[in-house]
Amino acid sequence: xxxxVEDTKDRPDMGRRRFLTAATSVVGVAxxxxxxxxxxxxxxxxxAEAAAAATVVNLSPIEPxxxxxxxxQKKPVIIVNRTPAMLATLAEAESKKLLKDPNCDVxxxxxxxxxxxxxRKPEWLVMVRICTHLCxxxxxxxxxxxxxxxxxxxxxxxxxxxxxxxxxRVIKGSPAPHNMxxxxxxxxxxxxxxxxxKMYPLAHLC
Amino acid sequence: MSKFGDWxxxxxxxxxxxxxxxxxxYAPKNFNILYYTGSLLLLMIVLQLVSGFLLMAHYVPTSxxxxxxxxxIMYDTKWGWLIRYMHVDGVSLIFILLYLHMGRGLxxxxxxxxxxxLWIIGYVIYIMMMGEAFFGYILPFGNLSYWAxxxxxxxxxxxxxxxxxxxxxxxxxxxxxxxxLERFLALHAVLxxxxxxxxxxxxxxxxxQVGSNNPDGIEIKKLKGPDGHPLDGIPFHPYYTVKDxxxxxxxxxxxxxxxxYAPTMHGVFLERTTFFxxxxxxxxxxxxxxxxxxxxxxxxxxxxxxxxxxxxMFLAIVLPFFLPWLDRNPVRSSRYRPVYRIMILVMGITxxxxxxxxxQPPLPKYFLIERLGAAIYIGxxxxxxxxxxxxxxxxVPERVRS
Amino acid sequence: xxxTWTGGLxxxxxxxxxxxxxxxxxxxPSYTFNKPTVIAGAKLFADHCSACHxxxxxxxxxxxxxxxxTKAEIKKDIMLPGGANYxxxxxxxxxxxxxxxxxxxxxxxxxxxxxxxxxxxxxxxLTSFYWDPKRPSGWNNHIFPNVAMPDIxxxxxxxxxxxxxxxxxxxxxxxxxxxxxxxxVAFLRYASDPSVFERRAIGRYVLGTLILLTILAYLxxxxxxxxxxxxxxxxxAKAAKKAGSAKA
Numbered sequence: 001x002x003x004x005v006e007d008t009k010d011r012p013d014m015g016r017r018r019f020l021t022a023a024t025s026v027v028g029v030a031x032x033x034x035x036x037x038x039x040x041x042x043x044x045x046x047x048a049e050a051a052a053a054a055t056v057v058n059l060s061p062i063e064p065x066x067x068x069x070x071x072x073q074k075k076p077v078i079i080v081n082r083t084p085a086m087l088a089t090l091a092e093a094e095s096k097k098l099l100k101d102p103n104c105d106v107x108x109x110x111x112x113x114x115x116x117x118x119x120r121k122p123e124w125l126v127m128v129r130i131c132t133h134l135c136x137x138x139x140x141x142x143x144x145x146x147x148x149x150x151x152x153x154x155x156x157x158x159x160x161x162x163x164x165x166x167x168x169r170v171i172k173g174s175p176a177p178h179n180m181x182x183x184x185x186x187x188x189x190x191x192x193x194x195x196x197x198k199m200y201p202l203a204h205l206c
Numbered sequence: 207m208s209k210f211g212d213w214x215x216x217x218x219x220x221x222x223x224x225x226x227x228x229x230x231x232y233a234p235k236n237f238n239i240l241y242y243t244g245s246l247l248l249l250m251i252v253l254q255l256v257s258g259f260l261l262m263a264h265y266v267p268t269s270x271x272x273x274x275x276x277x278x279i280m281y282d283t284k285w286g287w288l289i290r291y292m293h294v295d296g297v298s299l300i301f302i303l304l305y306l307h308m309g310r311g312l313x314x315x316x317x318x319x320x321x322x323x324l325w326i327i328g329y330v331i332y333i334m335m336m337g338e339a340f341f342g343y344i345l346p347f348g349n350l351s352y353w354a355x356x357x358x359x360x361x362x363x364x365x366x367x368x369x370x371x372x373x374x375x376x377x378x379x380x381x382x383x384x385x386x387l388e389r390f391l392a393l394h395a396v397l398x399x400x401x402x403x404x405x406x407x408x409x410x411x412x413x414x415q416v417g418s419n420n421p422d423g424i425e426i427k428k429l430k431g432p433d434g435h436p437l438d439g440i441p442f443h444p445y446y447t448v449k450d451x452x453x454x455x456x457x458x459x460x461x462x463x464x465x466x467y468a469p470t471m472h473g474v475f476l477e478r479t480t481f482f483x484x485x486x487x488x489x490x491x492x493x494x495x496x497x498x499x500x501x502x503x504x505x506x507x508x509x510x511x512x513x514x515x516x517x518x519m520f521l522a523i524v525l526p527f528f529l530p531w532l533d534r535n536p537v538r539s540s541r542y543r544p545v546y547r548i549m550i551l552v553m554g555i556t557x558x559x560x561x562x563x564x565x566q567p568p569l570p571k572y573f574l575i576e577r578l579g580a581a582i583y584i585g586x587x588x589x590x591x592x593x594x595x596x597x598x599x600x601x602v603p604e605r606v607r608s
Numbered sequence: 609x610x611x612t613w614t615g616g617l618x619x620x621x622x623x624x625x626x627x628x629x630x631x632x633x634x635x636x637p638s639y640t641f642n643k644p645t646v647i648a649g650a651k652l653f654a655d656h657c658s659a660c661h662x663x664x665x666x667x668x669x670x671x672x673x674x675x676x677x678t679k680a681e682i683k684k685d686i687m688l689p690g691g692a693n694y695x696x697x698x699x700x701x702x703x704x705x706x707x708x709x710x711x712x713x714x715x716x717x718x719x720x721x722x723x724x725x726x727x728x729x730x731x732x733x734l735t736s737f738y739w740d741p742k743r744p745s746g747w748n749n750h751i752f753p754n755v756a757m758p759d760i761x762x763x764x765x766x767x768x769x770x771x772x773x774x775x776x777x778x779x780x781x782x783x784x785x786x787x788x789x790x791x792x793v794a795f796l797r798y799a800s801d802p803s804v805f806e807r808r809a810i811g812r813y814v815l816g817t818l819i820l821l822t823i824l825a826y827l828x829x830x831x832x833x834x835x836x837x838x839x840x841x842x843x844x845a846k847a848a849k850k851a852g853s854a855k856a
Contacts, residue, residue: 024451038284038285038288039256039260039285039288041285042260042263042264042283042284042285042286042289046264046282046283046284046286047282048278048282
């Protein structure tokens with residue numbers, strides 16, 4: 001009789017041991033996991049990157065019909081001062097049914113730019129100058145018939161011949177799938193500068 | 207076991223390694239608190255690797271941008287303060303553990319036959335760690351980094367014949383600059399670290415070859431039970447793994463409390479002069495090393511002659527290598543050697559007094575303490591062979607005391 | 609309140625390369641280190657100090673996030689008109705070139721000043737100016753001899769001579785003046801180590817989790833080690849029995 005009592009005393013309580021092992025493991029893994037998340041977080045873009053992310057462009061030197069292309073977040077952004085004649089070609093391209101996505105239904109631009117001009121102000125086009133086909137930089141070809149006889153003015157990609165109108169909308173027959181992307185931007189209150197702030201999250205470049 | 211387990215073990219000795227180093231590695235059952243230091247050191251080294259990798263992901267090794275990039279980690283990187291304080295405070299904690307670990311070896315005679323090689327590998331790791339800490343110390347390029355770099359590289363200058371060449375080689379130019387930062391980063395993060403990691407593997411392999419010593423200094427392998435296992439030994443896994451897990455819990459709580467509430471430890475773990483940008487035109491009022499190197503620095507200053515001072519410092523660093531042969535007493539542990547025990551105590555107090563005095567400004571009023579400290583430190587090693595052969599010892603028991 | 613550096617005064621001055629200091633005891637600023645104090649200090653700093661001094665490591669948006677201020681509040685109370693960028697570090701209005709022309713050397717960037725010199729030193733420095741007609745600026749300082757900076761806080765705190773005689777009373781009572789200087793020091797202390805509020809906010813949860821882990825690990829260890837103790841006791845009992853039977 002006495003021997004069995006001693007036996008049970010000697011034998012560990014496996015239920016308790018298993019419970020303690022599980023509890024220690026859960027808390028331990030939770031602690032390690034939390035620290036691991038913080039550590040991966042430390043590799044996110046820093047505040048210095050975020051501060052350098054916005055680019056301010058002075059609009060006054062850009063004369064009607066001219067463009068500037070500035071580096072923004074290691075990408076070229078084109079800013080075009082479009083003349084009324086250039087703006088008129090946008091409607092013409094729509095009426096001739098040249099465009100793949102004339103109403104800009106694919107969210108390649110912020111909602112406030114979902115219009116014919118793909119812009120906050122009709123004359124100012126602010127756009128990431130990257131062809132949605134394979135990431136080349138399209139040429140700016142504003143003159144009529146400068147690429148083909150029917151050319152109304154727009155962008156022509158030197159790599160695989162994708163064509164876009166003066167709002168960056170892709171023309172049928174191009175290998176490119178989408179209109180070129182428009183980033184998020186704001187004008188200063190006096191309208192003299194534009195600040196390109198961040199990529200529109202739904203848009204894709206190429 | 208599982209099918210995957212069988213598949214794996216036909217190709218890789220996982221089970222065998224587990225048995226050899228964990229479930230059938232028999233460690234004495236009377237380990238005390240000092241025996242947590244080994245596993246904690248291993249943990250801290252891994253944490254230094256992780257935090258160091260993350261720091262390096264943001265660090266720029268140029269004399270112009272190094273300071274800014276480190277401050278950028280503190281101000282602009284998400285959780286940047288966590289990874290930097292982990293790395294910086296981790297160094298001081300590693301040295302606290304190293305001194306406890308080595309002090310334990312002294313107390314219980316763990317350097318004695320057959321553990322001479324174990325002691326020597328461990329001591330090489332300690333010296334390598336001092337170098338690793340020094341390289342890391344230069345990288346943030348605060349003014350302390352700059353002047354510490356100047357002073358230490360000029361110590362190399364005193365090496366006979368090749369000294370000047372070595373100094374230029376270490377700096378990569380006439381002074382401490384971008385080239386120095388680049389090569390120190392490469393040494394700190396790649397070569398030196400890999401050598402330390404390899405030495406740690408050797409240290410553990412050597413330990414498992416001879417078996418762990420214990421506070422009584424008794425060889426547990428002498429008394430084996432009918433099952434062939436030492437009577438006073440218990441399997442490392444699960445008994446010491448769960449015990450070490452508890453130690454890890456306590457230690458990480460202390461570590462986290464330091465990072466969260468006293469990350470600079472009032473200027474001891476992260477000195478105030480590191481917050482000035484490196485400036486070759488403005489010297490520091492007094493260049494003092496971090497606390498863990500200060501004992502040697504105090505001995506360097508104790509001698510009023512550049513070459514003899516450096517020689518004394520090197521002697522102090524080299525002497526512990528000979529400890530296994532300097533101690534001639536048949537008894538290992540200081541538990542049964544009252545005289546040796548007092549010597550260790552005096553030595554420990556001397557070492558930390560030297561650390562304290564090494565942090566003080568170099569004023570004549572400290573000379574006496576520095577010289578006395580240096581004399582006791584060196585004297586310990588010279589007196590040990592004599593005292594250990596004549597000292598009285600107590601009777602060592604057959605079995606370990608639980 | 610956390611103890612700040614007790615680094616030697618001699619050391620601090622010599623580090624700046626500005627001659628040797630005289631023995632003086634440092635006064636301790638009296639403030640409660642919390643967000644309201646730091647916000648008050650930041651506003652005072654913006655009003656009195658940031659015309660000349662940058663805190664370039666500290667970005668305005670970081671300040672807003674750490675102290676719980678809105679962008680509008682930062683723009684109104686902290687950012688100075690003209691040129692400051694919300695996403696960049698705190699910049700002075702005066703150009704470095706102008707500053708060099710007027711003061712002989714550019715006013716230092718104060719990002720790390722409290723980490724480098726200690727809160728007590730900064731506080732004592734700010735409250736140790738005295739009128740000295742021999743200096744080009746008209747000002748000198750007890751713990752920073754021949755300082756280039758004039759006492760811009762004198763209109764509030766009063767003007768004193770070298771031996772402490774009041775020349776002209778300030779607009780504020782000494783108590784309020786010292787409270788406000790302490791608030792500026794509190795702000796600079798935060799600026800030296802902006803993680804301080806974040807660390808304090810998560811501190812108790814981190815330590816709580818680790819203590820829980822330690823307790824669980826302790827119970828687990830105790831549970832496993834019961835095996836060893838039981839074995840020891842059994843061995844002892846056997847030895848005692850053997851000894852007993854031998855005696856018999």
